[in-house]
Amino acid sequence: MTSRRPQSKPVPTLEDVAERARVSTATVSRCLNAPQRVSAVTRARVMAAVQELGYAPNFGAQALAARRTNTFGAIIPTMENAIFARGLQAFQEVLTDEGVTLLVASSGYRPAAEEEQIRSLIARGADALLLIGHDRTAESYAMLERRQIPHVVTWAFDPDAPRSSIGFDNRAAMATLTAEVLDRGHRRIAFISAMTNGNDRARLRVEGARSALAARGLDPAAMPLEETEYSFHHGAAAFDRLMRQTPRPTAVLCGNDVLAAGALRQAREMGLDVPGEVSITGFDDIELCEIVTPALTTVHVPHREMGRRAARLLLDMRGGDSAGERVRLEAPIKWRDTLGPAPA
């Protein structure tokens, strides 16, 4: 019979600690999870053994036995552009305070990929999930239902959706901004949108602009629309296409700040004064807005508050202290320097 305990034991287990501290594994477990239920002297002995051995619990075993991982998951569309970074940061801060670990995955804006990520996070035992927007496969929601995983949608507010959400009204926010643009005399208004497929935020922002147009008796269908990928360069290219039209738009609404930054750059490239000859607006209010020149007028998104509240809600839901809720946050216009009156 070969020794079950070779000389160098690379990974100490609970049993090793127990042996060294001359107690049972149950006591060691208690020391770690409910220290007050163990006498001070025993505890000291156990903790010393833990130290000496460099013991760390095996996560898989722990999850298996306790049926709880103390892990939340978040699936965001992208890690680039720092769009979701600030909100996620706030989300994580709250979780860390409560001793839960955050696992982050990104889907690249692909619903199929997101479904896979959800599956993976569930399999890993995520206790709860943070999601962005409502658009996803039916199977994604089915899994969450089946496993009864608390989840909350952020970055969107839809009172009719049958799930918790903490977000803002993308449509209304863009409608408000569009109304302001109209108030400044603009009539030839164009729109650069992110791909709307599988992205309700993008879709609703376009709809918001159209509804504002319609509210003033203008034809929403007449608004030139460029739908393009999420990048600075795509924004620039889309702006270029838009400005080749005759007559030229006097205002270009962008579905997000990154596209707007691209548009702004292209305007300079074309020698167009912003906002003198053309106005440009963004959406999201990320740091980039203050970096570009002129600074970008945009819609402010309450990144940190969304993140914090989502964390609290998920924590409550997991603990059974909440059955979920729908929260509508404000997303006001952030005035900077790229929106001006329509040129004469």
Place this chain on the structure above:
Amino acid sequence: MTSRRPQSKPVPTLEDVAERARVSTATVSRCLNAPQRVSAVTRARVMAAVQELGYAPNFGAQALAARRTNTFGAIIPTMENAIFARGLQAFQEVLTDEGVTLLVASSGYRPAAEEEQIRSLIARGADALLLIGHDRTAESYAMLERRQIPHVVTWAFDPDAPRSSIGFDNRAAMATLTAEVLDRGHRRIAFISAMTNGNDRARLRVEGARSALAARGLDPAAMPLEETEYSFHHGAAAFDRLMRQTPRPTAVLCGNDVLAAGALRQAREMGLDVPGEVSITGFDDIELCEIVTPALTTVHVPHREMGRRAARLLLDMRGGDSAGERVRLEAPIKWRDTLGPAPA
């Protein structure tokens, strides 16, 4: 005795699948992990059961039994500014192709937090780890050693460090850039650095500039240095402080592009022409460089290649096909528009 199988069973297990397919759990497991070892007809029956039940393996149990998680971890200093996004993306692409999942954690540039993240990722059974830079606590390295977790350091190259790394020479790259600045006649050169504590990349970049100065017989200690936090606004503030000196610097080297973007903004704020009155350079070559005006001259970092190669190396190390290696990649100057001759 209460029923062990209540009516609605939210989470199907291997056993449920086995029961439904009328085979043993061993056969189901084989179907999932080594399909060719199961007869076609049995397999069909099992897969059908899997489908019908919506079965997904329990990750914890799987990890426990198989002693392998097929999960790699990456710990980056920050998710903001998209600094590490591109490299991480490339890293993940390779892993995904090989069927391994990536877990990402961020440390906020705090070594203690990073140690905690390493501990957590190890406990979760990460098969291998991607790290940024060499600076971390001794305990961090001790854990990796003890558990024999393959790991690779990126974003830095240190031939003397006793571990694998795939990076570039931060010091040499900044020295080269500084030499170019000197060649253009600049003598009053200042430096804006990220916090160097626990950040070898930042420290080496400063050292690189100093060594270039020394190589020309200039006094490195005379170079004004502002060490500040990693943000656009801190960069602007640091630049402001620097430009209040008399005589004013004619060139400001920045430890990274974000700080440089802030400096650029502040220069405009102060009505200073770049590069006419003052030159500004960055480091990292992130997308931001092309967004700012004028476009930023910087040091190009091979983000994607670093990520890809790190993934390959870690995969090989896990498979026992490599004992690790040290790779030095090039980090050439990326010429754009913010470095000009020293003003007369």
Place this chain on the structure above:
DNA sequence: TTGTAAGCGTTATCAA
């Protein structure tokens, strides 16, 4: 306060 021992859901080793 502490120990015993029965799981938790897989994988993997043997036999059949």
Place this chain on the structure above:
DNA sequence: TTGATAACGCTTACAA
């Protein structure tokens, strides 16, 4: 090709 069954490392009644 398939099935029993012993791990895997931990938590948690229940007993002492």
